[in-house]
Amino acid sequence: MAKQWAFYFDSSQCSGCKTCQIACKDKQDHAVGLRWRNVYEVAGGHWEAKGDSNWESGIESYNISMSCNHCEDPICMKNCPNGAIYKNEEGIVLIDADRCMGCKYCQWACPYGALHLNKQTGKMTKCDLCIDYLAEGKQPSCVAACPMRVLKVGELSELRSEFDDWENIYPLPSAHITKPSLVIKAKEAAKKEMNWKIINREEVRDA
Amino acid sequence: MHSSEWSLLFFTLIGQFSAGLTTALLIYTIITPRRNDNAQASFLKVGLLVATGAIGIALIISFLHLSAPLSSVFALTNLKSSWLSREILMVSAYAASIFATTLYWLFCKGKRSLLIPLLAISSLLGLTMVLTMAKLYMIETIPVWNTPGTLIAFYVNTILLGSSFASVLFYNSHKDNLDKNVERVFVFVIITILAVKFISGLVGWDTTTNENIAFAGGMYHPIWDALSWAWLLGLGMLIRRVFPNPRDSDTGIRFYLLAFVFFVIAEFAARVIFYSSYFRIGL
Numbered sequence: 001m002a003k004q005w006a007f008y009f010d011s012s013q014c015s016g017c018k019t020c021q022i023a024c025k026d027k028q029d030h031a032v033g034l035r036w037r038n039v040y041e042v043a044g045g046h047w048e049a050k051g052d053s054n055w056e057s058g059i060e061s062y063n064i065s066m067s068c069n070h071c072e073d074p075i076c077m078k079n080c081p082n083g084a085i086y087k088n089e090e091g092i093v094l095i096d097a098d099r100c101m102g103c104k105y106c107q108w109a110c111p112y113g114a115l116h117l118n119k120q121t122g123k124m125t126k127c128d129l130c131i132d133y134l135a136e137g138k139q140p141s142c143v144a145a146c147p148m149r150v151l152k153v154g155e156l157s158e159l160r161s162e163f164d165d166w167e168n169i170y171p172l173p174s175a176h177i178t179k180p181s182l183v184i185k186a187k188e189a190a191k192k193e194m195n196w197k198i199i200n201r202e203e204v205r206d207a
Numbered sequence: 208m209h210s211s212e213w214s215l216l217f218f219t220l221i222g223q224f225s226a227g228l229t230t231a232l233l234i235y236t237i238i239t240p241r242r243n244d245n246a247q248a249s250f251l252k253v254g255l256l257v258a259t260g261a262i263g264i265a266l267i268i269s270f271l272h273l274s275a276p277l278s279s280v281f282a283l284t285n286l287k288s289s290w291l292s293r294e295i296l297m298v299s300a301y302a303a304s305i306f307a308t309t310l311y312w313l314f315c316k317g318k319r320s321l322l323i324p325l326l327a328i329s330s331l332l333g334l335t336m337v338l339t340m341a342k343l344y345m346i347e348t349i350p351v352w353n354t355p356g357t358l359i360a361f362y363v364n365t366i367l368l369g370s371s372f373a374s375v376l377f378y379n380s381h382k383d384n385l386d387k388n389v390e391r392v393f394v395f396v397i398i399t400i401l402a403v404k405f406i407s408g409l410v411g412w413d414t415t416t417n418e419n420i421a422f423a424g425g426m427y428h429p430i431w432d433a434l435s436w437a438w439l440l441g442l443g444m445l446i447r448r449v450f451p452n453p454r455d456s457d458t459g460i461r462f463y464l465l466a467f468v469f470f471v472i473a474e475f476a477a478r479v480i481f482y483s484s485y486f487r488i489g490l
Contacts, residue, residue, distance in 0.1 A: 040421070040490065066490060075348060081292035082281035099281045102274025104211070105291050111348045111489030113416075122274030169423035173489035178346060198421050 004072065004091035005129055006156035006181035009065055011190060014150045016041055016063035023145030025192070027130065028063040034116055036127040037067040037142050038204045042170060046192035049121035050179075059187055060189035061199075066122055067142070067178030068093060068114035076106035076115055076126075082206070084124075091156070092179060093133055097123045112180065113175040129153070158169060159183040208425060208483040211359065214271040215480050219340055220300060220368075224360060225261035226333030227369020229255060230395070233326040235373065239389055241319055249381040254373060258329075269298070277321040284335060292344035296334035296353075304329040304473055307347065337365050348487045354412035360481065364474045366400045371441070371467040378459045385459075394445055397466075401442055418488035427483035434476035441469030452488045 024030075026039040038096060043061040050056050070093045071119055077085040077093060084099035100123040107115040107124065118125045130140035134153075138144070143151045152159070160183055168174070169186045190196075198204070208216075226356070232254045239247065270276045285292045308325040315321075341361040344352045375391040444466035448459055 014426065017218075065465045075346075078288045078345070081283075081285050081289045081295060082278060083284040084278075084281065095436055099284075100275060100276055101278035101282065103272065103291065105289075105343075108485070108487070109346050113490040117274060119274075171419040171490055173348070177488075196419075201422070202339050 002089065002091065002157040004089075004181050005134070006159050008152040008154065008183045008185075010148075010150040010161045010185040011062050011064060011169065012185055013148050013185040014039075014063040014065060017146055017147065019145045019147055020065050022033065022141035023141040023155060027032055029068070031118075033122060033206065034118060034124070034181060035126070036114075037065060038114065039200075040064045040066060040171070040198050040204055041200040042190070042196050044170075044171075044194075044196040045197045051057050060187075060192070060194065061098070062187040064075050064171070065142070066112055066114075067152060068129075069112055069182040070127075070129060072179035073180060074111060075109045075111070079105050079109050081105065088131075090134075092129050093126070094128055094131070095124055095126060097121065097125075100124050113204075151165035156181045156183075159192075171198060208391055208427065208479060208485075210270060212482045214268050214484055218265045218272070219361070220364065220474060220478055221261050222265035223365040224368040224372070225265065225305070225338055226301065226330070227367070228261070228364040228372055229308075229326065229333050229369070230330045231370045231373035231396075232258065233312050233323070233330045234392065234396075235377065235389065236319070236323055236326055239386065242316055246381045246384065248445070250376055251312055253380070254376055255305070255312050257372070257376075258430050259302075259309045260297070262305060266298065266302060271441060274455070281284075290339055290345075291357050292337035294336065294343050297332060297339045301329065301332040301336045304332050308384045321454070334362075334365070337361050341459045346487075348489065349485065350416040350418070350488065351484050351486060352481075354414060355465045356410070356412035357406060357481075359407045360477065361424060362473040362477075363400055363407070367397065367438075367470050368467075369394045370400070371463070375460065375463040378463050380449045382459065394449060396440070397445060401438060405439065416488060419486055420486060422484040422489045424484045427480055431476045431479045431483075435468045435473055435480060437476070438473035441466040441473065446470065 018039045021035055021037050021039055025035060041061065041063055043059060045058040046062050046109055047055045048058055062190050070091055074087065074093050078086065079101065082099045084096045085092050085093060086096065102116060102117060102122045102124060105123065107117070115126050119179065133140055135182065140153055143153050163183050164183055165183045169184055169190050232251060235250070249350040273279060282295045283292055286296060308329050309327055311321060344357050346353060370393055374397070377389065377393060444462045448462035
């Protein structure tokens with residue numbers, strides 16, 4: 001089987017500091033508003049009245065650090081009319097900027113919000129897994145910068161065998177749609193049915 | 208609705224109108240006896256020029272959506288899996304075909320021997336173009352668009368705008384010697400397609416999904432909801448034409464024109480609602 005790079009993310013330990021987000025922007029020298037990695041803050045639950053004046057918190061929260069998952073069956077690549085999106089021999093999904101016409105069709109379709117328009121160039125951009133760093137034997141900037149060590153990168157099959165994987169964590173879609181190369185350790189609370197919501201919507205929205 | 212989607216709205220509406228008008232011209236050419244009179248020649252000439260002009264305008268507008276239009280030379284390189292690639296192919300093929308048909312009609316001095324085959328090819332390409340337009344929106348990750356309702360809405364727009372504009376042209380060019388049978392065919396087609404539109408609206412296509420949704424669909428101003436019912440006024444104009452008031456004289460063109468305007472308003476509003484309703488599963 002061909003090599004498939006993948007991310008491992010431990011949501012149960014992520015503090016939501018967004019160092020991964022900043023490290024990515026710094027490495028890629030992105031303009032204001034362009035982020036290949038976002039940290040989504042998820043919260044759910046409610047306060048329950050206990051007696052006349054006491055309230056008990058049933059609020060739960062967790063964070064999801066998300067960029068391109070270099071899917072095994074990338075919906076962006078399937079839909080791109082220009083054939084500008086391709087997978088290299090190591091399973092990394094890349095964009096050939098010369099071929100991209102900026103139609104944003106890939107952005108519509110991707111259920112991980114991984115594709116972003118670079119307004120300066122008019123081309124779509126996305127996480128390239130710091131392919132230059134990988135070639136030098138270094139880790140992607142987001143992984144290397146994470147102070148909690150909750151992000152890892154590695155061979156998909158090895159990460160799957162090493163870590164328990166919980167696919168159905170809000171707000172991720174079912175894995176069968178694009179087969180993301182992503183292994184997630186979820187916080188126990190995240191496995192519960194709750195009224196989960198993203199609470200930093202304005203922050204993660206493309207500027 | 209995202210500001211960059213206005214160009215898509217106009218592109219789809221105008222492109223579909225053009226395909227619908229071509230189909231109406233084909234139907235007219237098939238059902239009318241060959242007479243080589245001025246009325247027929249004028250109807251076909253104006254109809255073909257409008258259909259060609261409309262797809263030309265739609266093509267220009269479609270480029271406004273692109274951030275890097277120079278790279279559109281690669282747009283046909285993923286026909287194997289991309290409906291957008293197939294759509295671009297079909298729009299180009301239809302535009303070339305209707306342009307060739309128009310040139311034939313303008314320069315062949317009323318010879319109709321090749322007109323029906325050329326119109327049939329253009330109509331087939333146009334209707335296939337509408338299919339590719341609809342299919343590109345029917346993406347698995349966008350449940351609100353991934354329903355037969357998208358396909359029906361696009362074909363309703365095609366036939367409704369095309370045949371209602373054709374009826375305006377028909378009345379204007381044939382008013383001195385009106386063929387009631389042809390007029391009835393156009394009215395029948397419009398009323399049938401309005402019935403399809405109404406029934407499709409009643410069905411209320413199921414857009415629920417078991418998937419996680421992080422960001423709900425966008426909001427739109429309620430005025431669009433109200434305007435999307437303007438087709439009822441258009442229908443009223445047609446009924447008024449079919450059952451004329453004996454005191455009125457020569458009111459046909461007014462009713463057909465008003466009906467077309469109301470249908471354009473309704474379809475425009477429906478398309479704004481369509482684009483505004485976008486949300487996808489996941490993030």
